[in-house]
Amino acid sequence: MKVLMFGWEFPPFNSGGLGTACYGITKALSEKGVEINFVLPRDYKIDEDFLNVISTRLPKIKIKEIDSLLVSYMTSENYRRRFLELTEGNIECNYCDNLIEEVHRYSKVAAEVAAEIDHDIIHVHDWMTFPAGIEAQKVSRKPFIAHVHSTEYDRSGGHGLNPYVYKIEKDGINYADNIIAVSNLTKNKITNGYDENGDKIEVVHNAINVSDFAGGKNHSHNFKNYKIVLFLGRLTLHKGPDYFLNAAKKVLEKNEEVLFIISGSGDMDYQIIEQAANLGISDKVLFTGFLRGKQLRQIYKMADLYVMPSVSEPFGITSLESLASGTPVIISKQSGASEILNHCLKVDFWDTDEMANKILAVVNHEELKTCLSDNGQNEVSNFKWSSVADKIIKIYNKLINRPLV
Amino acid sequence: MPSICFYFQVHQPYRIKRYSVFDIGNDHDYFKDENLNEKGNKAVMEKVSRKCYLPTNKILLDLIHKHPEFKISYSFSGTALEQMENFAPEVLESFQKLIKTGNVEVLSETYYHSLAFFYSDEEFIEQIKLHKKKIKELFDYEPKVFRNTELSYNNELATIIERLGYDGILAEGWEHYLGYRSPNFLYRPKGTQKIKLLLKNYKLSDDIAFRFSNKQWKEHPLYVPKFCNWLNSVNGNGNTVNLFMDYETFGEHQWEDSGIFDFLYSLPEEILKHPDNNFKTPSELISTYQTVGELDIHNTLTWADAERDLSAWTGNSMQKSSLRKIYEIEEDVINSADEKLKADWRKLQTSDHFYYMCTKWFSDGDVHKYFSPYESPYEAFISYMNILNDFRLRLKSS
Numbered sequence: 035m036k037v038l039m040f041g042w043e044f045p046p047f048n049s050g051g052l053g054t055a056c057y058g059i060t061k062a063l064s065e066k067g068v069e070i071n072f073v074l075p076r077d078y079k080i081d082e083d084f085l086n087v088i089s090t091r092l093p094k095i096k097i098k099e100i101d102s103l104l105v106s107y108m109t110s111e112n113y114r115r116r117f118l119e120l121t122e123g124n125i126e127c128n129y130c131d132n133l134i135e136e137v138h139r140y141s142k143v144a145a146e147v148a149a150e151i152d153h154d155i156i157h158v159h160d161w162m163t164f165p166a167g168i169e170a171q172k173v174s175r176k177p178f179i180a181h182v183h184s185t186e187y188d189r190s191g192g193h194g195l196n197p198y199v200y201k202i203e204k205d206g207i208n209y210a211d212n213i214i215a216v217s218n219l220t221k222n223k224i225t226n227g228y229d230e231n232g233d234k235i236e237v238v239h240n241a242i243n244v245s246d247f248a249g250g251k252n253h254s255h256n257f258k259n260y261k262i263v264l265f266l267g268r269l270t271l272h273k274g275p276d277y278f279l280n281a282a283k284k285v286l287e288k289n290e291e292v293l294f295i296i297s298g299s300g301d302m303d304y305q306i307i308e309q310a311a312n313l314g315i316s317d318k319v320l321f322t323g324f325l326r327g328k329q330l331r332q333i334y335k336m337a338d339l340y341v342m343p344s345v346s347e348p349f350g351i352t353s354l355e356s357l358a359s360g361t362p363v364i365i366s367k368q369s370g371a372s373e374i375l376n377h378c379l380k381v382d383f384w385d386t387d388e389m390a391n392k393i394l395a396v397v398n399h400e401e402l403k404t405c406l407s408d409n410g411q412n413e414v415s416n417f418k419w420s421s422v423a424d425k426i427i428k429i430y431n432k433l434i435n436r437p438l439v
Numbered sequence: 440m441p442s443i444c445f446y447f448q449v450h451q452p453y454r455i456k457r458y459s460v461f462d463i464g465n466d467h468d469y470f471k472d473e474n475l476n477e478k479g480n481k482a483v484m485e486k487v488s489r490k491c492y493l494p495t496n497k498i499l500l501d502l503i504h505k506h507p508e509f510k511i512s513y514s515f516s517g518t519a520l521e522q523m524e525n526f527a528p529e530v531l532e533s534f535q536k537l538i539k540t541g542n543v544e545v546l547s548e549t550y551y552h553s554l555a556f557f558y559s560d561e562e563f564i565e566q567i568k569l570h571k572k573k574i575k576e577l578f579d580y581e582p583k584v585f586r587n588t589e590l591s592y593n594n595e596l597a598t599i600i601e602r603l604g605y606d607g608i609l610a611e612g613w614e615h616y617l618g619y620r621s622p623n624f625l626y627r628p629k630g631t632q633k634i635k636l637l638l639k640n641y642k643l644s645d646d647i648a649f650r651f652s653n654k655q656w657k658e659h660p661l662y663v664p665k666f667c668n669w670l671n672s673v674n675g676n677g678n679t680v681n682l683f684m685d686y687e688t689f690g691e692h693q694w695e696d697s698g699i700f701d702f703l704y705s706l707p708e709e710i711l712k713h714p715d716n717n718f719k720t721p722s723e724l725i726s727t728y729q730t731v732g733e734l735d736i737h738n739t740l741t742w743a744d745a746e747r748d749l750s751a752w753t754g755n756s757m758q759k760s761s762l763r764k765i766y767e768i769e770e771d772v773i774n775s776a777d778e779k780l781k782a783d784w785r786k787l788q789t790s791d792h793f794y795y796m797c798t799k800w801f802s803d804g805d806v807h808k809y810f811s812p813y814e815s816p817y818e819a820f821i822s823y824m825n826i827l828n829d830f831r832l833r834l835k836s837s
Binding site (some may be wrong): 376379380387394400 | 824
C-alpha cells in the first residue's frame with residue numbers, strides 16, 4: 035500500500051502535538067509495510083539534513099519537501115511577519131505575501147508532486163494541507179482522507195474564528211472521502227460546525243511510545259522543598275494558561291511550598307507574565323520558554339504534577355507523555371484525552387476552585403500521587419501507535435476496496 | 440435433607456458529599472450530600488426502596504403467610520436503619536412487620552458496617568453493642584449469630600465473637616480453605632469451644648445474586664425447577680445450603696424485568712415439594728446440626744471478588760492511608776465528650792468509603808464503578824481526606 039501524506043511538521047522540528055502524532059502514525063504504518071511519501075513545507079532556515087536521518091530510521095518513509103514559508107500553528111499575523119523579515123532582506127522568493135495565498139500556492143505545487151508519486155491513498159493532516167490534498171486528488175483520483183487534529187474552533191478558543199482558515203477547513207472536510215478525528219470531541223465539533231452528519235468520520239485516538247519517556251523520576255533539582263506543578267503548551271487562549279495561574283494563586287493561599295512552571299511560548303507570553311505579577315505570585319511562577327527533546331523529557335520528570343487546563347483540546351498528547359514519564363495529570367474535561375484516560379484527575383477548565391482543590395490534594399497527599407502515577411503510567415502503556423496504525427489501515431482498505439461510483 | 444437458609448444483607452452507607460479543600464473549616468455537614476444528585480443518600484434510599492426493599496418485603500411477607508414453614512434472616516447495618524427512619528419510614532415498618540411474624544432471624548454486625556475489627560478491638564466491640572441496642576429498639580430482638588462486614592472472617596474473629604456470647608458466625612464457603620470439605624455442613628472455628636461456623640454456598644448463592652440475568656451464562660434463563668434440582672442434589676451429602684446475598688439482588692442488581700421477583704415468589708413452594716427439604720434460620724441450623732470438623736482460617740477471608748480478600752478495601756496506598764488516619768485519632772475522639780463528633784467519626788468508618796477508592800478494576804468500568812457516587816476512586820479519596828482534615832480541626836477545638 036502506498037500513501038501520499040501531507041503534513042505541517044515532523045520531529046525534531048515540531049512545535050506541537052501534531053508533529054509528534056504524525057511521527058507516531060507514520061512510523062507505525064511503515065512498520066506494518068505501508069509505504070509513505072510524506073510531503074511537508076520546508077523552512078528555508080533549516081539546512082540540516084534531518085530528513086535523511088528520518089529516512090534511515092524509517093526505511094519505508096520518504097520525505098518530500100516543498101519550498102514554502104508555512105510552518106505549523108501559524109497565524110496570518112506571524113506569517114506576515116516572517117514574510118516581511120524575508121523580503122526586507124531583499125531575498126528573492128516565490129512566496130505569497132499572506133498566509134492564505136501561500137497555502138493555495140503550496141497546494142498547486144502539491145498537485146505537481148502528486149502527479150509524480152505513485153500512490154493508492156491521499157492522507158492529509160490538518161487544515162493547511164487540505165487544499166494540497168484536494169489538488170492532489172484532482173490529479174490522481176485516489177481516495178482522500180482528512181485527518182483532523184484540531185479545528186479552527188479549538189485554535190481560536192471559540193473567539194475570533196478566522197473565516198479564511200475556516201473556509202479552507204470546511205472545504206477539505208466536506209470534500210474528503212473519509213475523516214479521521216482524534217477524539218469524539220473533535221468528531222462532534224466537525225458534525226456541529228462543518229455540516230457533516232458523521233457517517234464518514236472515524237474516531238482514532240492518539241497514542242504514545244512510552245519508551246521515549248522511560249527512566250526514573252528526577253528529584254535532583256534545586257527546588258527540594260517545593261512541589262512542582264507544570265503547565266506545558268503553547269501560551270494561547272485555547273490552552274488555558276490564564277486558568278492555570280488563577281488556580282495557582284488559590285493553591286498558594288493554602289500551601290506556599292509549591293512552584294508553578296510554565297513551559298511553552300505563544301501569543302500570550304506577556305499577558306501571562308503580567309498576570310502572574312498582578313496576582314502577586316511571580317516568585318512562585320517560573321517560565322522556561324519552549325522546550326523540546328531532552329529538556330522536555332526532563333521537565334516532565336522533574337514535575338510532581340502536570341496540569342492541562344485546556345479550554346478546548348482535541349486530544350492533548352502531552353497528558354500521555356506526562357503519564358509515561360511517571361508524573362500524574364489533571365486534565366480538562368474539555369479534552370479528547372479525557373475520553374480514554376481513567377487514571378487521572380479531570381476538571382472543567384473554568385472551575386479554578388476545583389483545579390486548586392485537586393492540585394492541593396496531589397501535592398499534599400503522597401499516596402494519591404503514587405496511585406495516580408503508577409496506575410496512569412500503566413494505563414498509557416496500552417495506548418500504542420501500532421493499534422492506531424491498524425485502525426488507519428482498516429480505513430485505507432475500506433476506501434480502496436469501495437465500489438466505484 | 441438439606442435445610443435451606445437464606446440470609447440477606449441490608450446496608451446503605453452515609454455517602455460523603457463532594458468536599459473541597461476550600462470547605463475545610465466552613466462546612467461540617469459531610470453527609471448532606473445533595474451535590475451527589477441521584478447518587479446521594481436520600482436519592483439512593485428512595486430508589487432502592489422503590490425497586491427492591493418494598494416489593495421484596497411484600498413478596499416475602501406473602502410467602503410467609505402462604506408457607507408458614509418458610510424462614511429467612513437479615514443483617515441490617517445501623518446506617519441503613521437510620522436512613523430508613525429518616526428517608527423511608529414505610530420501609531422500616533415493612534421490615535418490622537416481617538420480623539414480627541417470628542419466621543425471620545436478625546443477625547448481629549457492626550453498626551457502621553465497618554472494618555473496625557481489623558484496626559481496633561475496642562471500637563469493634565463498641566459498634567456491635569450500638570448495633571445490638573438499635574436492633575432491640577427497632578425490632579425488640581436480640582441477635583445470637585454474628586456476621587462481619589463483607590463476610591470478612593478469620594480464626595481470631597471467631598474467638599472474639601464466641602467470647603461475646605454468640606452461638607454462631609457466618610463466612611464464605613471457599614474451596615481454597617475447605618479443600619475436599621463441603622460448605623453444606625457446620626464447622627467449628629479453630630481455637631473456639633462451642634461457636635458454630637455457617638458457610639455460604641457461593642456457587643448456588645451467586646447463581647441468583649450475580650448470574651441470574653446474565654445472558655452469556657450457559658444456564659440462563661434460570662428457572663425455579665432447575666435451581667431446585669441443584670438444591671436437591673445436595674441431599675445425602677450436606678445438612679444445609681446457605682444462600683447468602685445482598686438484599687439488593689432483588690430488583691436492584693437483578694432488575695425486575697429479569698424475572699427475579701417471579702423466581703423468588705415460586706421458589707419456596709418448589710423447594711417444599713421435596714419432602715426432605717425445609718427452611719431454617721441460622722440459629723435453627725445451629726441448634727439442629729452438629730459440627731463435622733474444625734476449620735482453620737488464618738488469613739482474612741471475605742465474600743468479595745475472585746480473590747476473596749479485603750484488597751478491594753485496603754489494596755492501594757490511598758485506602759491504607761485513609762484507614763490508618765481514621766483509626767489513629769480514635770483515642771482523641773473517644774475522650775471528647777462530643778457525641779456528634781463521635782457519630783461522624785463512626786460514619787466515616789463505613790467500609791464503602793474505602794471501596795469507592797478502589798482502583799483495581801477502575802479501567803474496566805464494571806460493577807465497582809457503577810455503584811460509586813464519585814467520578815473516580817481519586818475523587819473519592821480527595822473528598823474523604825478533605826473531610827478528615829476538617830474533622831481533625833473540630834477534634835482539636837473540642
